[in-house]
Amino acid sequence: MHLMYFTEQPMSAYDEKAGLDFGATALMFSNKYFDPVAGSRLYNEYLEQYKLAEEVGFDGIMLNEHHNAPFCMQAKCNVFASILAAMTKRVKIVLLGNPLPLAEDPLRLAEELAMIDMVSKGRLVSGFVRGGGQEQLATGVNPAYNRERFEEAHEVIIKAWTETGPFRFEGTHYHHRVINPWAVPLQKPHPRVWIPGVLSKETIIWAAKVGYPYIALSTEIEATKKIWELYDKVAAENGHSGGPEFRGYLQRMHVAETEEKALANARQFMWMQGEFTGLAHPVWSSPSGYFSPAMRKAFVEYAVGRRSNPRGAAFEDQLKNQQIIAGTPKSVIPKLRRLLEETRPSIIGFWANDGFVSAQDTRTCIRLLGEEVLPAVREIGKELGLWSPFEANAPTSRAFPAPARPAGEV
Amino acid sequence: MADIVWTSETLPLASGPLQLRRSGSGTPLLILHHDIGTLERLPFYDALARTHTVLVPSHPGYDGSERPSWMRNVRDIAVIYQALIAETQLRDLTVVGLGFGGWIAAEMATMAPRGFRKLVLVGAMGLKPERADIADQALLSYIAYVRLGFADEAVFERYYGAHIPTERLEQLDLNREMTFRIAWKPYMYSPTLPHLLGDVATPTLVVWGREDRVVPLECGERYAKALRNATLEVIDGAGHYVEMEKPDVLVRLIKGA
Numbered sequence: 001m002h003l004m005y006f007t008e009q010p011m012s013a014y015d016e017k018a019g020l021d022f023g024a025t026a027l028m029f030s031n032k033y034f035d036p037v038a039g040s041r042l043y044n045e046y047l048e049q050y051k052l053a054e055e056v057g058f059d060g061i062m063l064n065e066h067h068n069a070p071f072c073m074q075a076k077c078n079v080f081a082s083i084l085a086a087m088t089k090r091v092k093i094v095l096l097g098n099p100l101p102l103a104e105d106p107l108r109l110a111e112e113l114a115m116i117d118m119v120s121k122g123r124l125v126s127g128f129v130r131g132g133g134q135e136q137l138a139t140g141v142n143p144a145y146n147r148e149r150f151e152e153a154h155e156v157i158i159k160a161w162t163e164t165g166p167f168r169f170e171g172t173h174y175h176h177r178v179i180n181p182w183a184v185p186l187q188k189p190h191p192r193v194w195i196p197g198v199l200s201k202e203t204i205i206w207a208a209k210v211g212y213p214y215i216a217l218s219t220e221i222e223a224t225k226k227i228w229e230l231y232d233k234v235a236a237e238n239g240h241s242g243g244p245e246f247r248g249y250l251q252r253m254h255v256a257e258t259e260e261k262a263l264a265n266a267r268q269f270m271w272m273q274g275e276f277t278g279l280a281h282p283v284w285s286s287p288s289g290y291f292s293p294a295m296r297k298a299f300v301e302y303a304v305g306r307r308s309n310p311r312g313a314a315f316e317d318q319l320k321n322q323q324i325i326a327g328t329p330k331s332v333i334p335k336l337r338r339l340l341e342e343t344r345p346s347i348i349g350f351w352a353n354d355g356f357v358s359a360q361d362t363r364t365c366i367r368l369l370g371e372e373v374l375p376a377v378r379e380i381g382k383e384l385g386l387w388s389p390f391e392a393n394a395p396t397s398r399a400f401p402a403p404a405r406p407a408g409e410v
Numbered sequence: 411m412a413d414i415v416w417t418s419e420t421l422p423l424a425s426g427p428l429q430l431r432r433s434g435s436g437t438p439l440l441i442l443h444h445d446i447g448t449l450e451r452l453p454f455y456d457a458l459a460r461t462h463t464v465l466v467p468s469h470p471g472y473d474g475s476e477r478p479s480w481m482r483n484v485r486d487i488a489v490i491y492q493a494l495i496a497e498t499q500l501r502d503l504t505v506v507g508l509g510f511g512g513w514i515a516a517e518m519a520t521m522a523p524r525g526f527r528k529l530v531l532v533g534a535m536g537l538k539p540e541r542a543d544i545a546d547q548a549l550l551s552y553i554a555y556v557r558l559g560f561a562d563e564a565v566f567e568r569y570y571g572a573h574i575p576t577e578r579l580e581q582l583d584l585n586r587e588m589t590f591r592i593a594w595k596p597y598m599y600s601p602t603l604p605h606l607l608g609d610v611a612t613p614t615l616v617v618w619g620r621e622d623r624v625v626p627l628e629c630g631e632r633y634a635k636a637l638r639n640a641t642l643e644v645i646d647g648a649g650h651y652v653e654m655e656k657p658d659v660l661v662r663l664i665k666g667a
Contacts, residue, residue: 028549137549142591142594144591282551283551283554284548284549287548287590288586288587288590289590289591297576300579300582301576301579303552304551304552304574305551
């Protein structure tokens with residue numbers, strides 16, 4: 001199993017009432033409410049928490065990025081990845097991930113990621129995402145070409161990593177006169193790529209075709225099973241077997257010394273309300289052309305207020321269906337067993353702290369996870385044969401079947 | 411208006427099939443619709459069809475027509491309409507462009523500076539305002555954006571009803587997606603168009619709703635100044651959708667111009 005620590009890095013030190021009054025905490029919610037003094041403190045607290053996560057035994061630290069919203073302070077995951085590359089020694093640095101369509105120059109990303117891989121001595125896992133709906137607006141990128149840009153930027157990056165330069169790339173959205181970066185990844189054939197997602201079938205199908213692990217972001221168990229059904233079916237059609245080493249899951253889970261405290265802190269997962277969108281504004285989170293055409297009806301009705309967020313669910317419901325788990329280490333382990341037995345992932349991200357959970361409770365949670373929960377999960381993983389891509393020496397992708405490894409001892 | 415009969419056809423242009431509705435007889439009018447598409451029947455269309463041959467194409471990718479996935483630019487649509495004119499051998503043509511369609515009409519005029527009998531630009535997009543911005547539909551719901559174009563709420567409801575059915579919302583979304591595909595950046599204007607307008611010799615009528623909250627009146631003033639042979643008419647009590655709010659006034663202007 002590969003067990004990762006994750007936090008959205010909430011920017012919780014803003015005037016909550018101002019957000020509620022405005023009716024949305026994304027995109028157009030004024031950054032006059034962003035306090036850089038609190039921001040500086042929080043960034044440094046998060047760094048300390050990542051350090052602790054490595055100390056207590058996590059295998060990886062999962063990072064992400066979002067724009068114009070207090071629910072996530074990372075505006076560029078490569079910045080934290082760079083810091084962690086130098087600051088940590090053992091953990092994988094798992095980016096889930098860089099939003100490819102937002103990049104005007106994917107070659108630049110290829111260079112940054114290669115630098116992170118070299119500085120970390122080959123500990124990079126470079127996931128890629130499409131970026132949330134409103135992030136297309138925050139960065140001025142055309143939502144109508146989101147998926148085309150995703151696939152084409154991916155092509156540029158993989159080529160830059162695996163083919164020797166100089167060469168030229170003429171795509172539909174990206175045009176590079178010269179690709180010849182003087183920074184290439186330490187890992188060969190290239191760093192592993194994992195693809196997180198929550199709703200779009202197209203992304204699952206694409207990941208299965210290319211042969212990258214897919215990381216289901218806090219979906220319900222039944223929905224997760226359907227994801228793996230689809231993934232394995234497409235994988236089989238494309239000549240690989242799928243299975244646990246291609247399956248990841250992000251579990252919202254807070255542990256504390258008492259059930260009451262765990263439950264109170266877990267309620268903070270609702271702080272970001274509409275899943276990816278903070279206090280979501282339906283129009284901004286679903287710009288035309290961004291969502292899957294199959295979901296058009298649901299999203300246009302959502303956008304004019306005729307139905308609730310197709311991604312949203314109440315706290316109690318999420319506890320019941322295990323999208324959120326809260327408790328003492330003892331009480332959460334059987335729930336994790338159920339998750340592992342029913343959906344058989346080998347990669348788990350523990351999204352452990354959100355919203356206004358105090359720094360002290362956060363550290364307690366990380367420590368309890370490391371000392372009591374992770375060892376139990378590893379045992380269950382062994383019993384169920386859930387070997388991570390690293391343990392299973394899984395292929396890097398269909399195109400590059402060799403398992404990713406550093407080119408040499410550093 | 412029961413006596414006005416409209417027919418639909420699909421023109422198989424090499425660039426893709428073009429959907430077209432047609433009615434009336436007399437000197438031809440080509441009417442180019444807004445970015446939100448168009449309702450199938452408008453009193454405005456019917457009134458013009460009494461004295462003219464009226465052609466209302468659906469822009470490629472709008473209102474149920476096939477999406478040209480290759481298209482990247484509003485000017486591409488202008489080129490397609492030049493092909494339409496050549497194909498249907500329309501002579502002595504007046505082009506009426508509404509809002510986004512006005513931008514297309516202006517592009518067409520720059521390609522054929524003496525090509526039309528008349529050009530009518532109504533609340534046309536295409537030029538960058540200096541004192542304000544063209545309203546950004548990306549930040550507004552489908553309904554809010556349509557509403558914004560009316561000076562009078564009651565008129566909005568008269569045309570669209572109190573409850574817009576989901577099917578129409580889906581079409582508004584598809585139209586918006588197509589608009590994003592060709593006019594996302596820069597949003598709703600062409601930086602090269604102002605430099606090309608000065609050689610257009612076609613007599614032009616620029617019409618603006620005084621309460622246009624989508625495209626600032628300033629753009630109308632700029633069009634009237636940049637075009638060699640243009641006059642500006644500002645209509646009181648109308649917003650962006652002059653053809654829906656003040657159809658009689660606009661019809662009179664088009665016929666008299």
